Amino acid sequence: MKPQSCVNINKEWDIVGARQLGRDIAKKIGFGTVDQARIATAISELARNIYLYADHGQICFEIIDNMEHKGICMVAIDVGPGIEDIGQVMEDGYSTSGGLGAGLPGVKRLMDEFDLQSEVEKGTRVKAIKWVR
Amino acid sequence: MDDILKLDAETYKELMKRYMETRDEQSLYEVEQASKSFIQNNILPDEIVNMHIQALEELYPSLSEDIQYSMNFLLEAMIAYGIAHQEYQTLREKQSELKSEISVAASMQETLLGTTKPDIEGIDIGIISVPAHQMNGDYHHFIKGRDGSLGIAMADVIGKGIPAALCMSMIKYSMDSYPEDVMSPKAILNSLNRVVERNVDPSMFITMFYAQYLPSEHKLRYASAGHEPGYYYNAANDTFEEIETKGLVLGVTPDTAYPEYEMDINKDDMVIMLTDGVTECRDGDRFIESEEVLEVIRYYAHLPAQEMVNQVFKHFERLQEFELRDDFTLLIIRREV
Incomplete structure (x- = not known):
């Protein structure tokens, strides 16, 4: 495992910073243009969720490089209000999406692996991985 | 990929x-x-x-x-x-799953609530019941008594769709359980009122018209629980009269009393029973008047009863641009001899 690089999300502008860092890492590992764009979009969604619902938090990136494959792993952490009904926010057409396909189900689609842990009043941790094809 | x-x-x-x-x-x-x-x-x-x-x-x-x-x-x-x-x-995939589940439920409802139009000499019966959506919140049922009488129940749950449909199954099975000697309209409504009051959410209302036709005496006995009034067609005068009744919708209070009425049915007279899906048809933004329903019935009155209700339905289906807003149930009985 390579060392982590993290971006603090405090204001809307930080979303752009997180995208930039994520895209640079993705490019370096060898992702194509389409996947770079998808990774950036997933970062936007995670960072916006922090900015909108948790006030502040962090997005950390890690390069995964083992015998089998290479990829990017990102973890979004906040100590915000947490998610009461995870099933509901993961449901298509619910919440912030409003037909835009955005929100956490969107992140799940954009990435290859997705994991979500949340506790009410403690915070949320979303982990997502994309592998180089 | x-x-x-x-x-x-x-x-x-x-x-x-x-x-x-x-x-x-x-x-x-x-x-x-x-x-x-x-x-x-x-x-x-x-x-x-x-x-x-x-x-x-x-x-x-x-x-x-x-x-x-x-x-x-x-x-x-x-x-x-x-x-x-x-x-x-x-x-889209989810929607089609839901649709097929509902259509299974709807065909199950049809089996559960199924009733056959009886063949009784001297009277001609026409019935049509079409749901606005997949499941029908209107209900009608025929019960042929051993004494030759014909019981006809027509009910409407306020609200439509699945909750309404579920409610109707309960009504049907309560009615099935009544012994034949209590088949008077008054007794049936009294008893159903108690069932609904005990078992159904207070926000849900059921209206019912129950009629019993006695072919040997050419009499119709009936009672109503807040149901859309039916009409009596007097063939001798060629006039329609509203069938006036008193009685609260089912399930409001446990001790509601339902008065029973009786009328003579002469040759060629008709009794028309319906739900508000018929009288509240809409032509654009305008609700139709009940006179319009009667005019249309009169227009097709020369046809056999079943043809008549089919044609009336077709008329209003077309008027509403083939999109029903409420379940539509219309029943016509005519004394032939």
Whole structure:
């Protein structure tokens, strides 16, 4: 495992910073243009969720490089209000999406692996991985 | 998936190349077909833009950087469309699952609530009941007594769709459990009122009209629990009269009393029972008047009862542009001899 690089999300502008860092890492590992764009979009969604619902938090990136494959792993952490009904926010057409396909189900689609842990009043941790094809 | 993408990218490039050389309609037609196959194979808009970028790079290696960057910009702009499209796909699948589940429920309801129009000499019966959505919140039931009498129940749950349909099953099974000697309209409504009061959510109301026809005496006994009033057609005077009744909707209080009425039915007279889906048909934004229903019935009165109700339904279905807003149930009995 390579060392982590993290971006603090405090204001809307930080979303752009997180995208930039994520895209640079993705490019370096060898992702194509389409996947770079998808990774950036997933970062936007995670960072916006922090900015909108948790006030502040962090997005950390890690390069995964083992015998089998290479990829990017990102973890979004906040100590915000947490998610009461995870099933509901993961449901298509619910919440912030409003037909835009955005929100956490969107992140799940954009990435290859997705994991979500949340506790009410403690915070949320979303982990997502994309592998180089 | 990757293989399909590669193949499609190759096809796209070849088509584009040919088009650039010939500018022919044939290539445009073929790309239209290719575009359809992209949709079938779930190829997202950003991937199509990417195909275009790759084709450009291969066909025009010396293309200016500005154009290449602008194409990457376009690709970024298409990402959100791609996710929205995927969400839309999933929702569509879910919708068709739900639809098929509901249609199973609807056919089960039909079996549960099924009733057969009885053949009784001297009277002609016509009945039509069409749900606005898949499940019917209207209910009608025929009960042929051993004494030759005919019991007819017509009910409407306020509200429609699945909750209404579930409620109706309960009504039917309560009625099935009554012994034949309590089949008077008054007794049936009294007893159903208690069942509904005990078992149904207070926000749900059920109205019912119960009639018992005695062919030997040519009499109709009836009682109503707040149901849409029916009509009596007096053949001798060629007039329609509203059948007036008193009685609260089912389930409001446990001790509601339902007065029973009786009328003589002469030859060619008709009794019309309906639900508010008939009287509250809409013509554009306007609710129709109940006189209009009667006019239409009069217009088709020369037909056998079943033909008559079918034609009346067709009339109002067309008037509402084939989109019912409420369940529609209409029953007509005519004394023939």
